[in-house]
Amino acid sequence: MNWTKLKEVRELLGYSQGDIADKTGLKQKDISLLEAGKKKFIPLEYILFLYNQNIDINSIYAESLPITVRNDNNTPNAIDENTGVEHIKNTQILSPNNTKKLSPTLSPTQTLGLPKVITVAENDREVISLVSAKSAAGYLNGYADPEYIEQLPTLRIPNIGHGTFRAFEIKGQSMSPTLHNSSLGIGQWIESFEDIRDRRIYTIVTRSEGIVTKRVLNRINDTGRLILISDNQNKREYPNILLDPEEVLEMWYLRANLAFEFPEPDAIYNRVNDLEAKVTLIMDQLQHRLK
Structure with missing residues (x-):
């Protein structure tokens, strides 16, 4: 992966590789390997450092974009005469704890921030x-480990839209008949619990329940809980789950599903098909008799 822009950013900021290492907690050797294009991922610590320096991370990933610096004030966009760097106004800045700045009335549990690791292909496009x-x-322990994520298989889904996506294999029948065992749910990362749309399907990575795919009701403002609901009507085997938001590690909004098996039609559907077949045969016999 070509991360040569990281060297350009460092030089614009006036830092040495040792300075970056001190500020991020990374080893200077890793900084050198990143700038030499010998690392496939930018570590989370480095991404947070870029945000703290107001560097627009999108301009790092996309070769066609100039390096841009975010600016929260209302001044017009301007080009720094000394560096040639464009300052963009009214762009949200992430705080050092990898979350959006929150209003005084908003609970810190309302935000998930950014994914710990993003997988990028050679053409700088994200892969799933x-x-x-x-x-x-293993994902519960390795979701924040670039080396672990790098070992996961990847796939591409055309025309799925913009955003960060991850695919999770559905295990079991808790979401039947909507989602079937061994199908793949393609989820889009959400940054905040406020983005949850009631009764939509999400894959939730949790400390207590593992990885689950459920419909979600957001009742954090009312009761401080999320309610996870299975589509399977057998509620004795698949009961609703009350989940504290502190238990959530990641949350992915289901945008697509790849099914590898198809359910058998129900009994009523079978009887209708049988009746339709008989009517078709009777009509065919009548047409032959009329000829």
């Missing part, structure tokens, strides 16, 4: 990492 049922347990 796939978390299979077998790797689900």
Whole structure:
């Protein structure tokens, strides 16, 4: 991966590789490897450092974009005469704890911030990492580890839209008949619990329940809980789950589903099909008799 812009940013900021290492907690060797294009991922610590310096991370990932610096005031966009860097107004800045700045009345549990790791292909476009049922347990420990994410298989889904996506294998029948066992749910990252749309389907990575795919009711403002609901009508086997937002590590809004098996039609549908077949045969026999 070509991260040569990182060197350009460092020089614009007037830092040495040692300075960056001190500010991020990374090793100077890792900074050197990043700038040499020998690392596939930018570590989270480095991304947070860029945000704290007001560097627009999108301008790092996209070769076609100039390096831009965010500016929260209402002054017009301007080009710095000394550096040639464009300052963009009215862009949100992330705080050092990887969350959006919150209003005094908004609970810190309302935000999830950015994904810990983003997978990028050689053309600087994000690819979709796939978390299979077998790797689900490992993902709970490795979701923030670039080396672990790098080992996951990836896939591409055309025309899925902009955003950060991840694919999770659905295990079990809790979401039947909507989602079936072994299908793949393609989820889009959401930054805040406020983005939850009631009764939509999400894959939630949790400390207590593991990785689950459920419909979600957001009742954080009312009761401080999320309510996770299965589509399967067997509520004895698949009861609703009350989840504290502090238990949520990641949350992905389901945008697509790849199914590899198709359900058998129900009994009523079978009887209608049988009746339709009989009517078709009777009509065919009548047409032959009339000829």
